[in-house]
Amino acid sequence: MYRLNYEQFDRDNQYIGNDLGAVMKEGKTVFKTWSPLATGVYLNLYLDGEGKSRLESLPMERLDHGVWYVEILxxxxxVFYTYTFEFDHKTRHETIDIYAKACGVNGNVGAVVNFKTTNPEGWDKVKKPKCRNACDAVVYECHVRDFSADSSSGVAPEHRGKYVAFADxxxxxxxxxxCIEHLKELGITHVHxxxxxxxxxxxxxxxxxNQYNWGYDPKNFNCLEGSYSTDPYDPKCRIREFKQLVMALHENGIGVVMDVVYNHTYYTEESAFERSFPYxxxxxxxxxxxxxxxxxGNETASNHMMMRKFMIDSLRFWATEYKIDGFRFDLMALHDIETVNIIRDxxxxxxxxxxxxxxxxxxxxxPLPADRLAYKWNSxxxxxxxxFNDNIRDSIKGGTFNPYDKGFVSGNRNAASTLRRGIAGSVPHYQINDAKEACWAFEPTQAVNYCEAHDNNTLWDKLCISAKNDSEGVRIKMDKLAAAIVILSQGMPFIQLGQDFLRSKPRILKEGEAPNDVNIYSHDSYNAPDYTNSIKWNRKLEYKEVFEYYKALIRLRKGSPLFRMYTKEDVNAHLHFMHNDDWNCVSWKLEKDGECYVIALNPYYENRGFGLPEGSFYLRLDESGKMNKQPVSGSFVCPPLSAVVYKRIKNI
Known part of the structure; x- marks a missing residue:
């Protein structure tokens, strides 16, 4: 292997141009790749996307800073293409271009594409939704296949599990x-x-x-997954159909967040990165x-200048060509802090x-020192x-890695302190002195509040395990209480597709495996079949009242900036925790410019009383998501295992 002083090597060989890959311009196509220690690089042109019909192989010319170049007039x-990299004048490896922006079936061969020919009709006319800051967002995590694979989706059979289902x-x-009608009805702002x-x-x-994977096994970072297209052999098909997805969501005021996995490659020695420039x-x-x-099996080196550049170039491509509205970084703590800040810039x-x-x-x-990495504790x-706010997650439902562990909503009487930190956006708050590990955010915009995501048990399955002795009706109350905490806390709320109608992930038991409380649910469904992962839309009909409650919470949050404060100064000035005789009865006041809300959480199985500030209030949101205009003053009763919101009546 090469023993490099990477910092010195980068100073000598870093390339700053924005033209790596295949670039078409003025009737010609220019190919550039970076591999400073290669002794030769060859461009291979193919007629097909499987690399079976080679047209020609052309030597590339070495330029400054380790760039190799060839121009086709x-x-x-x-046309499809690959590169062959030669090292030490003997070892050769053929591979796809790491900068390929399109590819053939299964991503082994790159494709040259004129992206202007991939735009759906009206693409240039549709504007991106506005989102002033992260606290204005309500993010809904979706897997493309899960969204529409089940026949209950109502999507045309040929579109089920595909990009284009989002446009049906x-x-x-x-x-x-x-599907998309549900997204509009629920009121979320972004699909992740x-x-x-x-x-x-x-x-x-x-x-x-009918193979399945979440997709955290990256192969080509600038190409789209072909299994979600109606024709994976046509590079333009997947591009056009993904643009249809983005366009359909944008037309309905919904942004698109991409989950990006730059922290590792699925293959190591066989990856295109390693074959382009080993080690x-x-x-x-x-x-x-x-x-x-x-x-x-590996981790990428974001602190090496050309890996950092690759990430930035890739993100710039997705944001501009596809009008992407956000990026979620898998295992972001593997990226160095300097790179993360440069990406934000x-x-x-x-x-x-x-x-x-x-x-x-x-x-x-x-191997990179912990103080250089984007860990939460370096926030x-x-x-x-x-x-992602794992503190509020675990305080709400219990520890993620112990399915029997209980949280605030399911009977843990030691979670209220951590919960209060999350409610205040995980920023320092003048009333809170304990649970210091849960006070980590620089601003509330940094706190992504959630209690369910694709990883681990769904909230509903977790409650079915940890609160198995309670009735379904009681567990539904717990679920709705959890939703109220996530959606009404300061920060950015994040919920998973189907969480709003009690999504479950039933597991297929292995032959001879006896069922128990835990193994009947999948906690790691990354490659499980549609039986486990696909959304069963009949559950929305079955649990319509749960959906209506989530919908009401989102409407309430979007209706007042007091639920969406984006500085710690505003949180400290306008959020006040109210005194209750029982520490586990959590209530707080949001007040500014004459507008005042009181939110109360009752984790007990019986009614609990709460006090109100001076003035008359009305019930803005009850345990069913409805309101009652009857004036109330002095105090109120919060029903068991529920959250309620009162709003001050003006001029009274």
């Missing part, structure tokens, strides 16, 4: 809205898509196998082995309203970037 739109209008199940970049573990050439794009331990901070140049958030943890130990060093 014709428009190669629709008027979809219903027995009169209940599904699990990875749609080309990933490795689904064979796009065999759609009849550069991944972090290497002192013994020469690949470090594995991702838990997936670059996204701001495109559109300051682009959301940026990620996981503030790793999947293993990294003040990258305060413009959001982080």
């Amino acid at each position: 014709r428009d190669l739109d629709g 209008k008027g979809t219903k199940y027995q009169g209940v809205n599904t 898509l699990l990875p749609v970049e080309d990933y490795a573990t689904v064979d796009e050439s065999k759609p009849w196998l 550069y794009y991944h972090r290497i331990r002192n013994d020469g082995s690949f470090s594995n901070g991702s838990g997936c 670059e996204l701001n140049k495109i559109d300051p309203q682009i959301l940026m958030y990620g996981e503030g943890w790793t999947g293993g130990e990294s 003040y060093q990258f305060g413009r970037v959001g982080l």
Whole structure:
């Protein structure tokens, strides 16, 4: 292997141009790639996307800073290509271009594409939704296949599990809205898509196998996954159909967030990065082995200038070509803080309203010092970037990795302190002195509040395990209480597709496996079949009252800026926790410019009384999501296992 002083190597070889990859202009096509230690690089042109019909192989010319170049004096739109890299004048590896923006089936061969020919009709006329700051967003996490794979989705059979399902209008199940009609009805502001970049573990050439993966096994970072297209052999098809998805959501005022997985590559030695330039794009331990901070076999080296550049160039491409409204970074703590801040700066140049958030943890130990990595505990060093709030998550429903562990909503009487931190946006608050580990955010815009995501048990399944001795009716109350905490706390609320109608992930037991409380549910459904993962839209009909409650919470949040304060100064000035004799009865007041709300949480199985500030109030939101205009003053009763919201009546 190469023993490099990477900092010195980057100073000598860093390339700053924005033209790596295949670029068409003025009737010619220019190919550029970066590999400073290669002794030769060759461009291979193909007629097909499987690399079977080679047209020619051309030597590339070496330029400054390790760039290799060849220019073809014709428009190669629709032609496929790879590179062959030679090292030490003997070892050769053929691979797809890491900068390829389109590819053939299964992503082994790049494609030259004129992107202007991929725009759906009206693409240039549709504007991106506005989002002043992260606290104005209500994010809904979706997997493309889960969204519409089930027949209850109402989507045309040929569109089920595909990008274009998001553009199918008027979809219903027995009169209940599904798919995009559901998104509009619920009132969310952004759809967060699990990875749609080309990933490795689904064979796009065999759609009849109904293979499944979440997509956290990245292969080509600038190409779209083909299994979600109606024709994975046509590079333009997946591009056009994904643009139809984006366009349909934008037409309805909904932004699109991409889940990006730059922290590792699915393949290591066989990855396009390693074949392009061995031991550069991944972090290497002192013994020469690949470090594995991702838990997936390797981790990328964001602190190396050309890996950093690759990430920035890739994000710029997605944000501009596809009009993406936000990015969620998988295992973001594997990226160095400097890179994370530079990415935020670059996204701001495109559109300051682009959301940026990620996981503030790793999947293993990294050789880069912990104080340089974007861990949650280093959050003040990258305060413009959001982080998943695992503190509020675990305080609401109990520890994620112990299915029997209880949280605030299911009977834990020691969770209220951490919960209060989350309610205040995880920023320092003048009334709170304990649970200091849960006070980590630079601003409330940094706190991504959630209690359910694709990982681990769904909230409903967790409650079915940890509160198994309670009735379904009681567990529904717990679920709705959890939703109220997530949606009415300061910060950015994040919910999973189907959470609003008690999504469950039933597991298929192995032959001879006896069922128990835990194993009948899937807590890690990354490659489970549609039986487990697909959304069963009939549950929305069955649990319509739960959906209506989530919908009412979102409407309330969007209706007042007091639920969406975006500075810690505003939170301290306008959010006041109210005194209750029982610490577990949590209530707080939001007040500014004559507007005043009181929110109360009752985690007990019986009614509890709460006090009101001076003045008359009306019940703005009860345990069913409804309001009652009858004036109330002095005090009120909160029903068991529920949240209620009162609003002051003006001029009284």
